[in-house]
Amino acid sequence: MIAVEGLYRSFGAQPVLRGIDLTVAAGEIMVVIGRSGGGKSVLLKHLVGLLRPDTGRVLVDGQDITHLGNRDLDRVRARYGVVFQGGALFDSMSVYDNVAFPLREKVKVPAAEARRRVEEKLAQVGLAGMGHKNPAEISGGMRKRVAIARALVTEPQVVFFDEPTTGLDPILVNTIHHLIRELHAKFRFTAVMVSHELPEIFEIADRVAMLHEGRIVETGAPAAIQASTNPVVRQFIRGDVEGALPAPQ
Amino acid sequence: MSGQAAPGRQPLVVRGFGSLGELVLDGLAALGRFGGFFILAVRFLFTPPVKLGRLSERIHFIGYKSLTIVILTGAFTGMVLALQLFLTLTRFGSEAFVGPALALALIRELGPVLCALIVTGRAGSALTAEIGIMRISEQIDALTVMALSPYRYLVVPSIVAGVLTFPLMVSLFDVVGIYGGYLVAVKLLGMSAGTYFGEMQTFVDWSDIATGLWKAFSFGIIVTWVCTYKGFYCGHGAEGVARATTQAVVLSSILILMWDYFLGTVLP
Numbered sequence: 001m002i003a004v005e006g007l008y009r010s011f012g013a014q015p016v017l018r019g020i021d022l023t024v025a026a027g028e029i030m031v032v033i034g035r036s037g038g039g040k041s042v043l044l045k046h047l048v049g050l051l052r053p054d055t056g057r058v059l060v061d062g063q064d065i066t067h068l069g070n071r072d073l074d075r076v077r078a079r080y081g082v083v084f085q086g087g088a089l090f091d092s093m094s095v096y097d098n099v100a101f102p103l104r105e106k107v108k109v110p111a112a113e114a115r116r117r118v119e120e121k122l123a124q125v126g127l128a129g130m131g132h133k134n135p136a137e138i139s140g141g142m143r144k145r146v147a148i149a150r151a152l153v154t155e156p157q158v159v160f161f162d163e164p165t166t167g168l169d170p171i172l173v174n175t176i177h178h179l180i181r182e183l184h185a186k187f188r189f190t191a192v193m194v195s196h197e198l199p200e201i202f203e204i205a206d207r208v209a210m211l212h213e214g215r216i217v218e219t220g221a222p223a224a225i226q227a228s229t230n231p232v233v234r235q236f237i238r239g240d241v242e243g244a245l246p247a248p249q
Numbered sequence: 250m251s252g253q254a255a256p257g258r259q260p261l262v263v264r265g266f267g268s269l270g271e272l273v274l275d276g277l278a279a280l281g282r283f284g285g286f287f288i289l290a291v292r293f294l295f296t297p298p299v300k301l302g303r304l305s306e307r308i309h310f311i312g313y314k315s316l317t318i319v320i321l322t323g324a325f326t327g328m329v330l331a332l333q334l335f336l337t338l339t340r341f342g343s344e345a346f347v348g349p350a351l352a353l354a355l356i357r358e359l360g361p362v363l364c365a366l367i368v369t370g371r372a373g374s375a376l377t378a379e380i381g382i383m384r385i386s387e388q389i390d391a392l393t394v395m396a397l398s399p400y401r402y403l404v405v406p407s408i409v410a411g412v413l414t415f416p417l418m419v420s421l422f423d424v425v426g427i428y429g430g431y432l433v434a435v436k437l438l439g440m441s442a443g444t445y446f447g448e449m450q451t452f453v454d455w456s457d458i459a460t461g462l463w464k465a466f467s468f469g470i471i472v473t474w475v476c477t478y479k480g481f482y483c484g485h486g487a488e489g490v491a492r493a494t495t496q497a498v499v500l501s502s503i504l505i506l507m508w509d510y511f512l513g514t515v516l517p
Contacts, residue, residue: 048394074396082394088387102395 001026001190002158007046007056009039016042018214020056029184029191031201033236034211040194041085043211044162047192048082049073060158078106081151081159081189085166087143089135089150095122096131099150107154121149125179141172145179152183161193165200173197177204198237202226210236286478290408293400303406311372311407311473312414316421322367323422326359327351327429334430335438348445349452351430352423356453356461360423362509365468368418369501373476376407377497380480381490389481404481408473415469416462423461460516467512468505475501 007020016039024030034040045051046058049065057064065076089098099121103114122128125145135143144164151159161180165173177197181204184191195201201208202222209219210233218225218233228234235243259267334347380403383389392399427449434440476497483493 045390050390050393070398077394077396080394080396082391084387084391086386088391090388090391091382091386102397105397106395 001061002047002192003057003059004043004047005057005059007043007053007058009042009046009051009053009056015214017046017053017056020211020214020216022209022216022219024190024192026190027188028206029180029193029204030207030209031193031195031205032209032211032216033196033198033201035236036196038211039214040211041162044160044192044194048080048160049077079157081154081156083144083147083151083159083161083164085162085164087135087147089143089146091135093135094131095127095133095135095138095146098135098146099131099153102150102154117153118149121153122146124183125149126175141168141176144168144172144176148176148179148183152187152189155187156189158190158192161191161195163194163196165195165197173200177201180204198239199226212236282482283478286404286481287474289400290404290474290477293398293405294409296401300401300406303402304409307406307410308414311368311376311410312418315368315371315414315418318367318371319364319418319422320425322363323360323425324429326363326422327355327426327431328433330354330359330426331430331433332438335434335440344440345444345448346452347430347434347440348447348449351434352427352449352453353457355423355426355430356457358461358509358513360426361419361461361464361468362505364419364422364465365415365472365505366502368415369472369476369498369505373472373501374494374498376473376476377480377483377494378490380477381483381493384481384483385486385490399481404477407477408470411469411473412466413469415472416465419461419465456517460512463516464509464512467508471504471508472501475504 002022002024004020004022007017008015009017020043022030022032032040032043042051046053046066049058049068053066057066059065060076063076065073068076089095090101093101096118099118100114103109103117109117118131119128122131125148127142127145127149130138130142135146138146148161148164164180165176168176177200180191180193183189184204193201193205202225205222207219208222208225209216210225210230211217212232218228218230220228225233226237228237231243234240330351331347334350335344338344338346338350380389383403389399389403392402431442431445435442435445479493479497479500480490483489
């Protein structure tokens with residue numbers, strides 16, 4: 001479904017991705033873990049075509065998207081849903097209009113059908129009856145759930161989650177993880193999630209990839225990652241201060 | 250021994266030329282991006298679908314919400330102009346020309362320039378800040394990954410709204426300014442209304458009005474182009490948005506004055 005080959009990207013003199021190799025199978029939930037500032041979001045932006053690599057390729061169903069023009073890239077993106085770290089809700093619109101926006105503008109479904117789907121999605125994320133609110137009037141957890149509803153309302157084949165639970169309390173973290181798992185079971189989308197919510201992500205991931213110093217150092221099922229003998233992976237999972245990972249600056 | 254000196258050991262003159270070269274290249278790259286931004290906006294302007302809802306919202310934001318400040322500024326500009334012209338022309342016994350002098354100054358020059366500068370401060374800065382906040386909060390990225398062009402939703406409606414509203418706002422500014430001048434010259438300083446308006450009709454012709462409207466039209470493009478561009482490519486965080494907003498207002502103001510001089514030399 002998605003294959004990343006030798007992805008290299010630097011910003012000025014600072015290399016962030018140093019040769020990423022990763023494959024995501026259709027229908028699986030792949031969670032990319034790694035230190036903050038390690039390039040996880042940069043990797044995600046390459047997968048959705050917001051950034052172009054210095055070298056390397058991103059293949060979606062065998063098609064290299066790294067050199068596509070905007071029009072062709074838009075055709076690929078039409079199958080995507082993206083949940084941004086901060087939600088990226090349009091603050092000039094209500095919650096309802098935010099969720100309805102891709103239906104009205106992208107899929108162009110009839111108004112009655114759009115209303116049904118928006119109300120259904122808001123109910124699925126536990127926000128029935130909150131459509132009239134403005135994004136500024138709702139909590140961080142609610143905003144994340146609205147963002148999930150907006151990303152899923154067009155029933156995309158691939159959904160990207162950029163730290164969907166960062167900054168939320170443990171109950172909300174589990175609520176959102178369960179919600180993602182539930183929606184995944186129902187719609188069978190392929191998901192790529194960037195997160196450092198450990199150990200919670202092991203509950204929802206089909207596979208986990210550890211990003212360290214711009215490379216994927218280990219990929220495997222949650223159980224295999226948890227039993228990893230790689231010192232970097234072990235230290236990150238345990239949250240040890242001392243070890244193979246450089247000390248926080 | 251190495252044949253090449255390390256950058257830190259290069260002579261001062263070489264380093265100076267290096268820095269100058271980098272500066273020139275950065276400037277040219279920014280200029281290219283600025284031009285490319287406008288070309289893309291024009292391309293989307295002629296590619297359906299046109300977002301009429303967004304356009305009417307932008308007209309409301311740039312035009313309607315600027316009306317109060319345009320009327321106030323127009324009135325006081327006309328009033329102070331009438332006062333100064335009256336006091337000056339009286340010395341030469343030519344106070345009959347207060348009306349046409351005021352009208353010509355307003356219609357050809359002051360109306361378009363002052364109105365554009367004021368709308369830049371009110372609507373242009375807000376436009377940059379709004380788009381800048383959308384950039385840093387990933388709302389522009391959200392539009393992009395939805396396969397919806399931010400140019401179509403944010404840039405094109407703003408530029409079209411600028412083109413449509415600036416001539417109307419400038420016309421209003423001119424009319425209010427002329428009546429502000431009437432209040433001072435006729436009601437306060439005792440000129441006859443017939444002289445004030447009569448001489449105006451004699452000396453102001455359609456080419457003067459066309460000059461003012463051409464200026465307004467082009468200022469509408471300049472202000473919305475600069476302000477949307479600066480918001481679109483703002484830096485990181487609140488500081489980036491603040492810097493972009495300041496740059497948008499400063500650059501728009503400079504370009505308005507430069508373009509005004511240029512048009513003044515080529516238009517009749």
